Amino acid sequence: MSLSRDEVTQVALLARLRLEPEELETFTGQLNQIVEFVAQLQELDTHDIVPLAHGVEVRNVFREDLRGPSLPREAALANAPKRNSESFLVPAVLE
Template identity: 40%
Template sequence: MKINREEIKNIALLSRLEVPEERMAQMEKALNDVLQYVEELEELDLTDVEPMAHAVQVQNVFRKDEVKPSLDRKLALQNAPEEDNGYFKVPRVIQE
């Protein structure tokens, strides 16, 4: 499948992109190269290939979630400008 300048102009119009005439030949070659590569990929036999969500095997790299001692509440609140019943008190951000 080949793409021509008229199709590129139409796609650019629909995409609201401005493609200068001096870049049209470069754009045409690049798009035709992509389409040729897709045609080559379509020729591959992929019947035994399982679909993948990622190109490489992905594994979780986070550490295990373990309960550990945390900062004492009084120590955490000692520099708070305002405190209310053991919690930081902040200015209201939602207006009624």
């Protein structure tokens, strides 16, 4: 299994990464090494093995439905790169 440059371009787009042509070249090579390394697992016969849904063998962890305080708005908005008096601001998203 080998990743093409187009696939890496697509993955970069989904991760919102802008890659220069030479970076694309480097990362395609590196990503392929990683995929090949992991691909060794495919040598194992996993036919009768139930897929692992979680790494920890714990089930049914719940909290009770109790309400605590909310953050003050100023604290909630404190780290926003851009904001107005009541909301986070993001570049216009047009539907």
